[in-house]
């Protein structure tokens with residue numbers, strides 16, 4: 548029996564598992580175990596739509612058990628990877644009890660985490676935008692702040708409740724702030740003591756133009772559109788820290804705000820730090836076959852790896868690269884076990900798109916620039932086609948259609964248990980029943 552263990556259920560890990568499901572997983576002498584912290588795959592390009600109440604939270608996630616029939620899924624937290632010993636320590640269950648998974652072949656696709664660069668107060672106070680929980684948390688925060696501000700008697704408190712700062716003018720930051728802006732400006736109409744002009748929504752970006760990956764022309768277009776929609780775009784600006792008073796910029800400006808969303812930095816998964824393989828900036832250096840040199844049978848891909856292109860430069864950390872790497876990696880793994888010729892990973896970026904709210908977008912596809920409604924329509928069409936499973940595609944398309952007809956939902960997703968009686972209250976209640 549040959550054992551394959553895949554770590555991480557993001558774009559890289561999932562597409563490796565899906566490809567293996569069609570090939571090696573059918574064979575009796577192969578056992579494949581796929582480990583992820585959550586029991587679902589998150590489609591990150593649509594995450595901002597959940598935060599802004601455009602999409603139902605369950606519609607951008609897919610449970611692995613519905614997608615994989617032959618590959619074994621293990622919901623757990625990877626604690627340690629022992630490359631020389633060929634095993635992985637994982638914990639799972641409510642009590643986090645430990646398991647050891649031995650392997651002959653290992654695929655590492657553990658992605659990245661948010662990096663706060665040790666800025667004061669960020670780890671404690673800033674919100675992030677990486678997981679489904681983050682999107683739900685942000686949505687809840689916006690609704691809670693509107694509810695509180697509607698009855699808030701202290702003026703300065705109201706100001707900080709209604710001021711939102713997003714740090715980072717890359718794809719995640721721009722899409723997030725555009726969606727938040729649309730949501731807040733529509734939602735505020737339901738709060739009789741509040742007015743739209745009390746909202747202040749600020750994007751802080753360290754560069755000259757936002758969305759630098761799309762070039763200056765599209766970046767400037769996006770910037771102009773956001774400003775027309777009353778978003779304050781502060782370019783050449785950096786966050787110094789965040790306190791209970793608000794968000795402080797390096798030029799000394801203090802923005803009184805209760806909410807900072809940090810999308811301005813990532814770093815590789817900290818689990819990789821202790822791995823005895825070659826790394827650069829914390830990422831695993833692989834060869835073009837995605838093999839980890841010095842450790843036969845070990846592969847790495849996606850945001851946690853540096854996979855070189857034919858010129859030797861690393862591929863960028865995007866979903867379109869990670870999912871294609873997964874397919875090639877799975878085929879190389881099959882070749883390693885069954886024989887044949889491995890193929891290097893070679894791919895040219897097709898394009899990049901961003902949705903910037905109110906049915907507008909910006910896109911660069913095969914070197915051509917698009918903006919406005921057409922780019923937004925392309926964003927929706929392309930990402931809908933990429934969303935795994937027909938069921939979820941239909942659900943998202945229905946959500947988008949219903950969004951044209953109805954106002955945005957303002958329900959807070961609270962996870963509080965229903966109240967039960969304490970011992971003393973229970974005694975009292977029995978006495979009153981007897982009486």
Ligand SMILES: Cc1cc2nc3c(=O)[nH]c(=O)nc-3n(C[C@H](O)[C@H](O)[C@H](O)COP(=O)(O)OP(=O)(O)OC[C@H]3O[C@@H](n4cnc5c(N)ncnc54)[C@H](O)[C@@H]3O)c2cc1C
Pocket residue numbers: 554555556557558559560561582583584585591592593594595623624625626656657658659676677718719816818848849850851864865866867868869900
């Ligand atoms: C808000 C947002 C929007 C984005 N939009 C786009 C876009 O429009 N287009 C695009 O191309 N890219 C986009 N990206 C980037 C894209 O999501 C990543 O490049 C891609 O997800 C990388 O895939 P991956 O498999 O390497 O890592 P990930 O998708 O991050 O997956 C890593 C997986 O490993 C799991 N994991 C991590 N640590 C452990 C552990 N210790 N134990 C168990 N499991 C663990 C995580 O739970 C996760 O499921 C976006 C990213 C974000 C955050």
